[in-house]
Amino acid sequence: MNEKDTFKLCVINPNTSEAMTKQIYLAAKSIASPNTKITCTNPRFGPESIEGFYDEAFCVPGIIEEIEKNQDSEAYIIACFDDTGLDASRTFTDKPVIGIGEASYHAANMMGGQFSVITTLPRSISALENNLKKYGLYQNCCSVVSIELPVLELEKQPNMTEEKLQAKIEHLLDKTRTEIIVLGCAGMQNFASKMQTKFGVPIIEGITSSVKFAESFVALGFKTSKKSSYSYPRQKRYLGKFHKYQPKI
Amino acid sequence: MNEKDTFKLCVINPNTSEAMTKQIYLAAKSIASPNTKITCTNPRFGPESIEGFYDEAFCVPGIIEEIEKNQDSEAYIIACFDDTGLDASRTFTDKPVIGIGEASYHAANMMGGQFSVITTLPRSISALENNLKKYGLYQNCCSVVSIELPVLELEKQPNMTEEKLQAKIEHLLDKTRTEIIVLGCAGMQNFASKMQTKFGVPIIEGITSSVKFAESFVALGFKTSKKSSYSYPRQKRYLGKFHKYQPKI
Amino acid sequence: MNEKDTFKLCVINPNTSEAMTKQIYLAAKSIASPNTKITCTNPRFGPESIEGFYDEAFCVPGIIEEIEKNQDSEAYIIACFDDTGLDASRTFTDKPVIGIGEASYHAANMMGGQFSVITTLPRSISALENNLKKYGLYQNCCSVVSIELPVLELEKQPNMTEEKLQAKIEHLLDKTRTEIIVLGCAGMQNFASKMQTKFGVPIIEGITSSVKFAESFVALGFKTSKKSSYSYPRQKRYLGKFHKYQPKI
Amino acid sequence: MNEKDTFKLCVINPNTSEAMTKQIYLAAKSIASPNTKITCTNPRFGPESIEGFYDEAFCVPGIIEEIEKNQDSEAYIIACFDDTGLDASRTFTDKPVIGIGEASYHAANMMGGQFSVITTLPRSISALENNLKKYGLYQNCCSVVSIELPVLELEKQPNMTEEKLQAKIEHLLDKTRTEIIVLGCAGMQNFASKMQTKFGVPIIEGITSSVKFAESFVALGFKTSKKSSYSYPRQKRYLGKFHKYQPKI
Amino acid sequence: MNEKDTFKLCVINPNTSEAMTKQIYLAAKSIASPNTKITCTNPRFGPESIEGFYDEAFCVPGIIEEIEKNQDSEAYIIACFDDTGLDASRTFTDKPVIGIGEASYHAANMMGGQFSVITTLPRSISALENNLKKYGLYQNCCSVVSIELPVLELEKQPNMTEEKLQAKIEHLLDKTRTEIIVLGCAGMQNFASKMQTKFGVPIIEGITSSVKFAESFVALGFKTSKKSSYSYPRQKRYLGKFHKYQPKI
Amino acid sequence: MNEKDTFKLCVINPNTSEAMTKQIYLAAKSIASPNTKITCTNPRFGPESIEGFYDEAFCVPGIIEEIEKNQDSEAYIIACFDDTGLDASRTFTDKPVIGIGEASYHAANMMGGQFSVITTLPRSISALENNLKKYGLYQNCCSVVSIELPVLELEKQPNMTEEKLQAKIEHLLDKTRTEIIVLGCAGMQNFASKMQTKFGVPIIEGITSSVKFAESFVALGFKTSKKSSYSYPRQKRYLGKFHKYQPKI
Structure with a gap:
């Protein structure tokens, strides 16, 4: 259970926006331990x-492909708040796979008190609430709300994003x-620190939280249990364009 | 709200086994109203x-593709007990989409009493339980158990399947x-009637249940609410091999 | 499991208002399959x-009496949103018995998204919520609200009813x-279609939903499990004016 | 809020077995305060x-009739573990109405630790569990089990009853x-004390518990809230043989 | 199971405010049966x-010390709405120990309908909600709210307290x-009767409720189950200033 | 949000066994990052x-005293599986305080699958289950079981402990x-690695997990929200031997 000299961590942005991948990389890098080598991909x-x-x-087939390409990594982060493809990924590999949504909610629960999640569009609220219920953490969640801005606008309109975030937190x-804020979209990450200073309550952001959890789990030697729910995919034929994802022996 | 003269129902087997698709078609056909025209596809x-x-x-991209190919259908059934891709499908179309898992659980609840679900392999238990919890129907579920036979063996080894099912029900x-049995795999469908006769308790099977529900919802004029959770996909770029699934205006 | 040539369905209005029974009959008739022969009684x-x-x-003794009088029916609907006497009725017969409340909630859940229920008076909210919790479907229920109009006023004051319903839905x-509306009183049934057109979200109404479910369950050959919770009443003496309801051998 | 000089308590055995009413009376009498005047009826x-x-x-119409006949009582106990007619009774009167089931479960919770309920026949388990869930007290309930003896056999076969109870408790x-036992049938009441001595854990029995709670609530001046859920029945016509139960102004 | 001639009840105010202890004593005394001898201590x-x-x-070590000093008492009440030290106390003695919080919530549930709890400061809301969830009674709780007055101000500023309570109840x-009010602080006890008269709904207060429950449990012969969760503290060394609390053989 | 050059972490063994404190120190030390300076105390x-x-x-007053003595630490771990005094500690300081119980449960949830907790004596099961419910993580917990060995025997009888643990895990x-094992007592820590190798499923142990989480939260700059539930203790008098714990301005 000693910490590794160098630890390879693969952070997967599940969408194809390379600008966002870059932003995620910078966030991950900023918090990572010196001996963590981050690969950020999409x-x-x-x-x-x-x-x-x-x-x-x-997004899920693409996530699996990135995990396969980065098989020398020792842990994976799925950098979307919906924790897209988390179950499939945990089936595919026995290395820790962490979703930035779950990482944030678990961190909020370990800091104590009621938390609220701020997402982008109303349509995402159900998906986030479903996850919170599945994880069991909905009972400490005060509310899931949206600022009614599409994901890609966050980056294009930083001022409006900041204004809307600030008004919602207020x-x-x-x-x-609400005693703790969870910023429920990878694209809101760069406002966390500023808002924490401004409002004096913990502002939890998923990328940085999950980097620390990934480092922790690798140091602890944890692996996904292969006993049942996440046992490796059974060998079988995959037809057509998904043939390449066919489980190997 | 009158019943349509002819009603087109598309039953999608989410896997690529054509033998199973044929079997599903026969089951669906056997229960469908005379004016229901069934297309069964995979x-x-x-x-x-x-x-x-x-x-x-x-399976989900393929399910979406089948829905798109069968746009003249008035309702869709996803014929896998995991209700694979149900949320994505409901976002893609406003016509009723029914999973055979949910159909069975709701039917069991409306018949009253504790039900148990029999699935194939232990690895599927978690997925089914997650769904039951999400639908709220886990509280009336006595247990989810498996007969430890892979899906494709059900068809190949009907005798062993029958024996194992019978022993488990007993x-x-x-x-x-347990007061009601839910057969938790499309491939178990053809044992339902025999087991119901043998044991004298309701044996619920998802394909037939969902055909009747689909006919019902179309007759009732129900559509998926597009207000929020299942609003149509927002227009955006899909890169690479998934470009063809890019949401249209 | 073939659909019957003619199917006798008994719809029981549990109150003694014959005007309401007539209205319920018309609603049931409007949606029933041609080969469904509806008896509507109270x-x-x-x-x-x-x-x-x-x-x-x-209401419950009267409901049981109507079931007994209509023993040649193959399914029963209890046309009150409180699902009055549902458990007792399921004990009395092994044929499917459906409450219009449960039918609506299950339909709403299979259409997806958060639903709200609109009832008549505040005093009914608790009864409906108790049922929703018992069925497990409260978790997807956004709210149960009332329009503060007594049941019998719905029919006498259609304009005020419409106005109040419309304001509440808005x-x-x-x-x-809220993404789906459930009209939580049999007397609101005739506004469903108009409201659905006006607001563009599913407006679920219990009588029509339960007629289709009843047809479905009969076609599927489902019966109430007599194993335990709903086993037939044990033979015993019933004294006095309830002697006639004494369970027979 | 002073304790009354004489307090009239009406204990209603909801069935028509007068032998059982007598037994219930003795149990109630044995625990009642000297200034409590018990009427036991059916x-x-x-x-x-x-x-x-x-x-x-x-049973419910008869329970209402007994409450009406005993309007000078200051509290009512419904002496069946199913808490039959509890909600209807609370609507009919504003005086405290206590079910022996709920009294036992609340007492068990205030004594601390996991409790199990022993009932007569398997068919009663669901009804008891439904109540436990409705009251919120199912989470501290270890199990609800039955000794497979009909209610009226308890009195006829005291030896067999004792043997079966003892074996089940063991x-x-x-x-x-299980750390606490709840005897889930009024007819088991006379074994409580003996079993408590034998096993050294609390054996909770509903009649005695509810007598003390009824005395408590009257002393405390509690009444049923008439604000909404249990507001008095609205004035309206009741036809036929139930005309006499028609709500008065 | 006969009621004792004289019953010694020890009411423990867990804080060191003797003025409050006196107030609690008067409240307890006002409701106690003539043969209940109340010791009120802190x-x-x-x-x-x-x-x-x-x-x-x-507060917990001091509560235990008071229980030990009053070992001739037959039941104990912990007169703080947080039910401070309830589990530890139940481990220390086998006599009934009742918290005024739990007593109030159970009483509210047996009176029927939704209740709301009014506490002093926002910081206490979480503690009360945690307890409600632990007891299973949160589901019938409409809300827990605060009047933003510190505990010791209740006594010093009775007029402001009354005004704020009244405004909150309104x-x-x-x-x-809300159909029932629970006054969630021992210091609010003396407003219960006035508010009940004013608003015409049950106003439940914990001290009086728990006195009646304590009397009831002693009359019923209930003891805390020592089977597992609350078995007596195991013998072991306690060092330093807590040596005197070391469990004895 | 940069990782600190040196990070002071205070691990508090809440009991007074110095042998156990030493053992806890070694476990914490074995996993800590090189720049984490661990103080282990009791x-x-x-x-x-x-x-x-x-x-x-x-234990709680002593825990608070140790936090006060180690005010230059940047995070605190409470090294008892009951998470003793966690809420009080979070009120006392705004630095992260982590219980080894909660750390283990959250880690188990992020590894995925059903987990079981193994504790020492049956009496501890309720306390652990209460916590699991409070945190929301009971729904993924398969069972909490005990090996029926007192805490201090774990160290004295390592062979018997190992045998019993092994038998229970099997x-x-x-x-x-069960897919994941949580060793539910600090004293079982040294068997984790061996059991993980033997059984091939994750064996989660709380000391090491919480050290990594503490390092993570400090790196992330998280503090306990002081908005409400965990706001600093209000200034007031503490009498007698607890005067020294009186909250300061």
Whole structure:
């Protein structure tokens, strides 16, 4: 259980926006331990942003492909708040796979108190709530709200994003029992520090949280249990364009 | 709200096993109203059976493609007990989309009493339980158990399948509070009637249940709410081999 | 498991208002398959409307009597949103018995998204919520609200009813996460279609939904499990005016 | 909030077995404060024992009638573990109405630790579990089990009853985490003390518990809130043989 | 199971405010049966009021000491709404120990309908909600709210307290589904009767409720189960200033 | 948000067994990053082991004292699986405080699959389950079981401990759906690695997990929200021997 000299961590942005991948890389890099070597990547194919269940579905094959390409990594982060493809990925590899959504919620719970999640569009609220219920962490969640800005606008309109985030956080702290804020989109990451200073409550952001958890789990020697739910895919034929993803012996 | 003269129903087997598609077609046909015109199809690409989260992920693009090819259908059934791709499909179309898992669980609840679900392999238990919890129907579920036979063996070894099913049902009725049996795999469908006669309790099977529900919802004029969770995919770029699935205006 | 040539369905209005029974008959008739022969009836004795737990209690003996009178029916619908007497009825017969409340909630869940229920008076909210929790479907319920109109006023004051329903639906869609509306009283049935057209979200109504479910369950050959919870009443003496309801051998 | 000089408590055995009413009276009397004047009664009509949902339904009108006949009582106890007619009774009067089931479960929770409930027949398990869930107290309930003896046999075969109770309690204490026993049928009441001595864990019985709670609530001046859920029945016509139960102004 | 001639009840105010102890004594005395001999006490050391988790922790040793000093009592009440030290106390003695919080919530549930709890400061809301969830009674709780007055101000500023309580109750009854009020602080006890008269809904207060429950449990002969969760402390060394609390053989 | 050059972490063994403190120190040290400076301490007073609610109560003042003595630390770990005093500690300081119980459960949830917890004595099961429910993580917990060995025996009888642990793990993996093991006592820590090798599933141990989480949270700049639940103790008088713990301005 000694910490490794060098630890390879693969952070996968599940959408195809390379600008966002770059941003995610910088966030991950900023918090990583010196001996963590970060590879940040995104699928070659699929949607340029994830907004709802349809987009999600077209990211998972690409995520699997990136995990396969980066098999020398010792842990994987899926950098979308919907924790897209998390179960499939955990089946594919026995190395720790962490979703930035779950990492944030677990961190919020270990800091204590009621938290609220701020996402981009109303359509994402259900997906996030489904996950919170699945993880069991919905009971400490005060609310999941949206700022009504599409994902790709966050980067294009940083001022409007900041204004809307700020107004929403103000509302949550003043009018609800919210004690902790979770920024529920990878694209909001660069506002975390500023908002934490401004409002004096923990502002939890998923990329940085999951980098530390990934480092932790590798140091701890944890692997995904292969006993049942996440046992390796059974060998079988995959036809057509998905033949290449056919499980190997 | 009058029943349509002819109603086109598209039943999608999410795996690529054409033998199973044929079997599903026969089951659907056997229960359908005379004016229901059934199309039974399966994706051109992907896994030949669904056993766990990894296989699931590689079925969803194919399911979407089949929905798109069958746009003149008035309702869709996803004929896998994991309800694979149900959320993505409901986002893609406003016509009713029904999973055979959910159809069975809702039917069991409306018949009253504790039900148990019998699936194929232990690895599928978690996926089914996750769904039951998400739908809220886990509280009336006595247990989810497996007969430890892979999906494709059901068809190849009908005798062993029958024996194992029978032994499991006997055990559930004798030793647990189970009052209703749900056969938790499309491939078990053809044993439902025989087991119901043998054991004298309702044996619920998903294909036939969902055909009747699909006919019902179309007659009732129901559509998926496009207000928020299942609003149409937002227009955006899909790169590479998934470009063809890019949401249209 | 073939659909029957003619299917006899008994719809029981649990209150003694014959005007409402007529209205329920028309709603049921409008959606029924051509080969469904509907009998719509109500008890000879008991309250003229059901508003709260007290009225409920005085409907159940009458419901049982109507089931007994209509023993040649193959399924029964209890046309009150409180699902009055559902458990007792399922004990009395092994044929499917469906409550219009449960039918609506299950339909709403299979259409996906958050639903809200609109009832008549505040006193009915608890009864509906108790049922939703018992069925497990409260978790997808956004809210149960009332329009503060007694049941019998719905028919006498159609304009006011429409106005109040419309205002309530507008509020629910604008100010809450409601994506689907359930009209929580048999007497609201005739506004469903108009409201669905007006608001563009599914407006679920219990009578029509339960007719289709009843047809479905009969076609599927489902019966209530007599193993335990709903086993036939044990033979025993019933004294006095309830002697006639004494369970037979 | 002073304790009354004399307090009239009406204990209603909801079935028509007068032998059981007598037994209930003795149990209630044995624990009551000297200034509590107990009336123990049962309906003039209805089933001689309650075993499942059907019997339950035919007890509620009789319970209401007994409450009306005993309007000078200051509190009512419904002496059936199913808490039959509790909601209807609370609507009919504003005086405290206590079910022996709920009284036992609340007492068990205030004594601390996991409890198990022992009932008569398997068919009653669902009804008891439904109540436990409705009250919120199922989470501290280890199990609900039955000794497979009909209600009326308890009195006729005291030796067999004692043997079966003893064996079941032994099993629960040895093989499960049960720390407290709830005797889930009024007819088991006279074994409570003996079993408590024998096994050294609390054996909770509903009649005595609810007598003390009724005395407490009257002393405390509590009344049922008439704000909404349990507001008085609205004035309306009741037809036929239930005309006499029609709500008065 | 006969009621004792004289029953010694020890009411422990867990904080060191003797003025509050006196007030609690008067409340307890006002409701107690003539043959109940009340001892009201408070620890010699610790905080003068309990407002949050920190204060709570420093009350438990003092509570245990008071129980030990009053070993001739037959039941104990912990007169703080947080139910401070309840589990530890139940481990230390086998006599009934009742928290005024739990007593109030159980009473509210047996009166029926949705209740709301009014506490002093926002910081106490989480502690109360945690307890409600632990007891299973959160599901019938409409809300937990605070009047933003510190505990010790309740006594010093009775007029302001009354005004704030009144305003909060008005709000809860008008704007929420609240049907019953629980006054969530021992210091609010003397407003219960007045508010009940004013608003006409049950106003539940913990001291009086728990006195009646304690009397009930002693009359019923209940003891805390020593089977597992609350078995007596195991013999072991306690060092330093807590040596005197070391469990004896 | 940069990782600190040197990070001071205070690990508090809440009991007074210095042998166990030493063992905990070695475990913490073995996993800590090179720049983490670990102080491992235990209270000067209180019980030598924690087995149930009574022992717990006498550890919290000592824990607070150790936090105060080590105010230059940047995070605190409470090294008892009951997470003793966690809420009080989070109120006392704004630096991260982590319980080894919660750390293990959150880690298990992020590794995926059903976990079981193995504790020492049956009396501890309730305390652990209460925590699991409070954190929301009970739904993924397969079972909490005990090996029926007191805490202090673990160290004295390593062979018997190993045998019993091994037998219990074998049972859990063979007979239940357990996929991950959580060793639910600090004293079992040194068997984790061996058992993980032997059984091939993740064996999670709380000391090492919480060290990594503490390092993570400090690197992330997280602090406990002081908005409400965990706001600093209000200034007030603490009498007698607890005067020294009186909150300061």
